[in-house]
Amino acid sequence: MEFANLNLSLVAPEITLLVLTSAILLIDLFVKDEGRALTHILSLLTLVVLTWMSLSDLASGVHGTAFDGMYVADSLAHVLKVFSYIAVGVALIYGKGYAKDRGMLRGGELYVLSLLALLGQMVMISAGNMLTIYLGLELMSLSFYALVALRREHTVSTEAAMKYFVLGALASGLLLYGMSMIYGATGTLNLAGIARATSGATDNHMILVFGLVFLVAGLAFKLGVVPFHMWVPDVYQGAPTAVTLLLGGAPKLAAFAIVLRLLVDGLFGLAADWQPMLAIMAVLSLAIGNLAAIMQSNIKRMLAYSTISHMGFVLLGLMSGVVEGSAFNAQNAYTSAMFYVVVYVLTTLSSFGVLMLLSRSGFECENVDDLKGLNRRNPWFAGVMLVQMFSLAGIPPTVGFYAKLAVLQSLIQTNHVALAVVAVLFSLIGAFYYLRVVKVVYFDDPVDQAPLQGSAGFRTVLSVNGVLLLVLGVFPAPLVALCAQAISSSLAL
């Protein structure tokens, strides 16, 4: 196969990751230690190397396409990749003790599969072609199907993995079908080419919209929005918490990335068609996510439903980009959506982290009641939990508030005041179950008095994570500016 523009140097991070992952896979065969310390360190080192590579790419403004436009390198890609590395790294640090206690570290699969999933995510983030998107998506998904099932003897996990696999296969099928329709209508798989083909008036509009519907369905599945959300509560609850953390963090960034690449970079011309779809799904997600979460006594399931509602908010940001043909708000809208996703990932990492801190061998911290009286057991992490919950609820001065503010601003600027009011009302309903967690942590007496187990490294990173939610809440400007810069570079292409 001949590529006119190979530009392999742009793909350096992915190549590095693949090489190092393969090396870790091999090295791990010789590791005898139960705790897989060497594999752990090597994985983290890999992530550090990748972070350095992407940060220098970002700083020097590396820009361009590789593999004849199948791979895109721009600021958006670099920023999202760096956040992904951090998300995966933090998830691995939090999950290590938990995984060891549950026999998930009998081989090094946890690390290798996580890194391979990360590779898939990186490919998705840098995708310039529909096939690349699908490639990255499948790589990531297959790794996760296996990760969810990692606790082989635990039937709940196996059930979750089956559901994820079957529904994921269905969603991939829908996505592929949509892609084929778009290909049929535009004649190219390349996103830039599709953008050109759909920018003017098109005579096969119906085929395009038909394909668009299937595309949006596949993307919605990955994000976890209604009506393609039903895997989320079961998988989040069933998977071992360490994997839930991996699943709830970086893949959301990657899903956001492909939504942006496909719908905004590629099918911007059809914005008038996909925006209402996103709006409907957003409102339904806000409603169902917030309402169902109220009744949950299992905190992982509650957080899963809250994820659905948060993704609804992200969609609200995404659907306010184009107003009656004018794209004046595009930059603002997509920046707000990206900011929201990043803030959401940050908060999710720490909420599941606290759950794992409270779990130990033989005891799963899964129910809201397991958090009872945390304030008396450990006031510092109770405080971290407080900040997290209020950040998810969107109460200032935590950073979650600014994320909601950004999306609301984008909605009101484009005259969707009614949508803003709806979003705000559902946030109020949502505040209830976050408050309930705070209530359990602070107002109730502890039932389980065991000391919290967690390595010093785990606690430090978790503390930093929690403090960051407050610090970014007081100084949100740098993060917002970073997201704005990333989006503007991707829109310019």
Place this chain on the structure above:
Amino acid sequence: MASDMAQTSFPWLSLAIFTPIVFGILVLAVGRDSNPTVARVLALIGAIAGLLVTLPLYTGFDATTAQMQFVEKATWIAEYGVSYSLGVDGISLWFVLLTAFITIIVVLAGWEVITSRVAQYMGAFLILSGLMIGVFAALDGLLFYVFFEATLIPMYIIIGVWGGPNRVYAAFKFFLYTLLGSLLTLVAFIYLWHSAGGTFDILAWHKLPLGQTEQILIFLAFLMAFAVKVPMWPVHTWLPDAHVEAPTGGSVVLAAIMLKLGAYGFLRLSLPIVPDAAHSLSGMMIGLSLIAVIYIGLVALVQDDMKKLVAYSSVAHMGFVTLGFFIFNKAGVEGAIVQMISHGFVSGAMFFCIGVLYDRVHSRRIADYGGVVNTMPKFATFFVLFSMANSGLPATSGFVGEFFVIMGSVEYNFWIGLLAATALILGAAYSLWMVRRAVFGDITHQHVRELTDVNAREFLILGVMAIAVLYMGVYPAPFTDVMHVSVDALLKHVAISKL
């Protein structure tokens, strides 16, 4: 517009806001239940420091201008046009001072009573204090909102951790009720931001022209938040529950300061930004205020729980405040502001008195008392004084505000003035009747016979509050002098239609 506000040479307002917050964090970090004295002493130092840094605001205040003073302005979030913008004028000055003062009272009030997680208790109050000062000083809409909402967090924790048996219900009710209104206000703020071309600057919003329908919708959105906070009838029901379940310090802060946040919102935001809507809906507002004064006064009459009685009385007093705002004359507005300050002292003192009784007997029911004067004469004196102030006795601070509001109402419409004045009778009725049953008469319960009078700390608090109440009642000039020019400017602004 920025040129007519000279920036301050020294950031007194930032200091006023962040001193208590920093001390609060310090107390949280350093305090341990094994040695609560450290937390208590540190908190007291922090509270006193918080008051000291607000004094230059008073001494350096220029009462001849309606401009914002001690202005600080810096860009905060450039992407969204949010600036870190602070300033005080004649309307907000005394609230900053009042907040700092009440914080000291609250720290002293919880000195021996709170024995578990003392550091968190003191820390929460200090942080809350800083946040409330932030609300009064904020000149940027989003900054105002951030401080306004952030106060919910410490208050929720205070009610829920150290409160009474039904505290969970009360805490949730307080939080969610207040949050509903605030969220609608957020939408209104963003709408104003958009209409003003991308700025959250409140003073710019004052000048922003808006259509009648827009104004009415914005007024209603603001109303949701501020009416719940004040609280106005019919969204007042969270207050009795919150007061009854909160610890004494929490009740004091809630009544003395937090309610004023809502009323301040009317003055700083509702009236000047949407004056036409304020005028068109003034009838409704006056009606609601009168209902609050009369209906709630009657409800207070039948209460057996002392804290609930004073809570309802707070709603009634705040009814006078909102009445004063919406009659749009100088006597009304100034009277309302004076009433707000006075109510801060009086209701704070009343709740503290009830707390003193509760600490000893662990009951708030009037029927469980009777004849307290026989065993606690010093306390009884104070209790009677504050009840008199609550009913508006001349020479106490309660009289000044109510008198001016009634004067203003009569000026506006004789019948409204008449109704308002009649309601004063109710105020006297429930306050004095409660005191008569609890304090005077014969001793019927053994536990009353065993009561010990107030100790030095309690005497200090009650004494200081009594001096404040009497001083303000006899010589209110220092309080009112600073507000004349600002209130005039506000009323002049409100009188001009934006349509």
Place this chain on the structure above:
Amino acid sequence: MAYGLHAFSTVPFWLMLAGVVLAWFFYLVKPAIPAAIKARAGWLYNLLDNKYYMDKINEAVFARGARALGGGFWKVGDKSLIDGLLVNGSARLVGWFAGVVRHLQSGYIYHYAFAMIIGIMALVTFFVLLNN
């Protein structure tokens, strides 16, 4: 001075003086007279003794009435209407909706798959067929 001296010539002054003298006479000199008046005057005596029943009217009508009104406002207005219906009622409504929604998540994978398919059908119908 002239004004003060004038007082001595007004009727109220002499009436007052007469009252003092009478009281002194009735109660200190001849106590039997008041008792006799009381025995004879009957209802007039009671009316005057009870201050024209103003106190009792006050207590019965105003005080008890106010308390009844207050009690009514509190129990019906505050507790039943505002708290019961609106505040707690809206909370119960949300809870009811939540209870309904949670049952959508049945646990059966084919239900989930159907939900996705129905979703797609709805989107296709709405956006492809109806819009064109």
